[in-house]
Amino acid sequence: MLIVKKFGGTSVGDKDRIFNVARRCIEDYKKGNQVVVVLSAMGKTTDELLAKAREINPNASKRELDMLLTTGEQTSVSLMAMAMDSLGVPAISLNAFQVAMNTTSTYGNARLKRIDTDRIKHELSNKKIVIVTGFQGINKYDDYTTLGRGGSDTTAVALAAALRADACEIYTDVDGVYTADPRIVPTARKIDEITYDEMLELSSLGAGVLHNRSVEMAKKYGVQLIVRSSLNNKEGTVVKEVVKMEELLVSGVACDRNTARIAVIELEDRPGVAFKLFNHLANHGINVDIILQSVGRNGTKDISFTVAEDVAEEAVKIIERHRTGSLKCSRVELEKNVAKVSVVGAGMMTNAGVAAKMFEALYDANVNIKQISTSEIRVTVLIDEKFVETAMNAVHEAFALSK
16 A cells, blocks of 8 residues: 655654654554655744744745745654664655655745656655655746645645555544534534545634645545544544445534624625625735625615635725725725634535524524525634634534534
8 A cells, every 4th residue: 555644743843753753654664555754844843934034034035935934844854764764664855856846836825736756656666665845846947835824735635646645644633523623612523534525614614624725636636535643543534525424414613713804885886896896805815705795775785705814904905995996985894803603514415404503503602693604515604703612512512513
């Protein structure tokens, strides 16, 4: 078997954890498997490097930041190769240049285009464990690029697809995907199996176990994922196309606190206004969610929507710039102390009443709903952030997701 294993920063945060990961990988190697390991930077290395950069130049170019940040993963992989060597197992560390992980040229948030697997296959044929830097690639100018948030997950899935690996294991500091964040909902339980679509919705909605880009890629190339803990040997959660057990009505509950609501009041009620509003935001790379448009009155209408809180101020400035031109409106309002709470489940497609059950649970818990958004397998509500824990526990209990 060919197994790709990805370990996050906390899993390789110090000497003891590095040796723990080394021994886990060697276990599979000694069973006769070929092993490819993808690593993130150790512990808080990325944050520390960013802090150093800000000390030198608060407005450093993204190209230079990528050049700096890629040193974090290179440190991890070389130390891991040394650890395995000290344990008597041949290993080699490779960076994005040596593997030829070709990406687009968007520094700080590049997309993988093509991976040359020849070098990895050559090293595997020489009976070595191959340890590859996650989170990074090279562009057409031979510059380093980074893949943005969750980039190491994406690297692992891309390698698994390119190498036609038999398994892709993502190791984190939790032992799988839970029905809710156990830190918020103490009765949350681990899910044995979940579909790509359900995992994609959960990861997009704030469940931080897997990044949504890696799940998208796994679904596209049919890579079965296993989410496990690097700190114990418990069975994890399998993410795949079809699950064996009968689909549950709801698989999980997620929350996203990185949310703000923007309301554009008394916009002209005529064709093309919504297009202009959201096109201005799209041109600046701002994604919007949960859109609500009021019924027109006196030739005007209100449009409210949510954005990530860290881009909310920028979004308001963009709209304000166009207020006297293409977006005639009376004012723009920004509300920050809000959060999204969502229920996700493939069973929703064939069962009525999920939204009503969720809303009843929130009503019983005295939580007011500000906006609502739905898809085939998801219902999301916008609420005051202070009620997140109350709402999560109430909804989790209503759908009997507890242990």
